[in-house]
Amino acid sequence: MQQSNSYALITGASQGLGRAFAFEFAKRKTNLVLVALPNENLQELASQLADFQILVHYFETDLSLGENVEALAQTINENFRVHILINNAGRGGTMRFEEAGMDYLDGILQLNIVAPTLLTRLLLPNLRQQKQAYMLSVSSMAAFSPIGYKTVYPASKAFIRYWSLGLREELKGSGVSVSVVYPGPMKTNVDVTQRIEKQGFMGKVGLLTPTKIAAIAVREMFQGKATIVPGFANKLNRALMALLPKFIKIPLISNAVEKEVG
Ligand SMILES: NC(=O)c1ccc[n+]([C@@H]2O[C@H](COP(=O)([O-])OP(=O)(O)OC[C@H]3O[C@@H](n4cnc5c(N)ncnc54)[C@H](OP(=O)(O)O)[C@@H]3O)[C@@H](O)[C@H]2O)c1
Secondary structure (H helix, E strand, O other): OOOOOEEEEEEOOOOHHHHHHHHHHHHOOOEEEEEEOOOOOHHHHHHHHHOOOOOEEEEEOOOOOHHHHHHHHHHHHHHOEEEEEEEOOOOOOOOOHHHOOHHHHHHHHHHHHHHHHHHHHHHHHHHHOOOOEEEEEEOOHHHHOOOOOOOHHHHHHHHHHHHHHHHHHHOOOOOEEEEEEOOOOOOOOHHHHHHHHHOOHHHHOOOOOHHHHHHHHHHHHHOOOOEEOOOHHHHHHHHHHHHOOHHHHHHHHHHHHHHHHO
């Protein structure tokens, strides 16, 4: 699905799943706007992606600050037509809630909830002006159950789920298709990789590479699917989580995660 002078905007594009999304769109000859924190080699990535004969622009900004989200959206709306928005930037973490600092909690809530909500609100008029537009937000398998020692992270991903599906309903027939992807574990940054290793078997159920997840997510986004659960093991896991009563499910998952905090 190409619109030659239009762009896909990806947040958190410098590494991990966001970087994999960038290569997936580049292979499909879609122009790109990449967003990530400053000084994370976005320039180098942009020049690699330009080898695919597409236009690539990048913006380095901290999306956990509302004023940066507004400034970014204004620049984008003034200079680019956007037909694909990928709300990917997000951060997790495992910590006893009582030991979590204000910066840690605020950082997760701002980046995972506030930034995608505000950015989408501000870019929606731009998306609506395109003949056909797509919006994909990255949730997590963690959205399907409350989890002790993660607390705010699964709650933030459940927000993405509810908000996106509500918005999808509201935008029915508007030409903007809204999808949510629920990745299972991916060995992306060092911190996440160590956490997956510490969880043992439970951490590795449904493990897929970011490249594989990006390919599945983009394909199903273009098919207009609301809910994208990549991989058979994750689909099975989701079905099991829906069946298991909360008094079994929540302790089972939380006990596996507790191994990370020791
Ligand atoms: N990894 C997993 O196992 C897993 C599982 C399920 C869901 N997810 C979700 O998948 C998404 C991508 O995760 P990932 O593992 O690929 O993460 P990652 O490797 O840590 O990459 C995160 C990306 O977000 C950017 N970012 C972080 N803080 C930012 C901020 N304040 N402002 C702007 N950009 C910021 C990072 O930019 P810099 O490089 O500049 O820091 C990076 O490009 C997240 O929403 C995550 O919750 C991950």
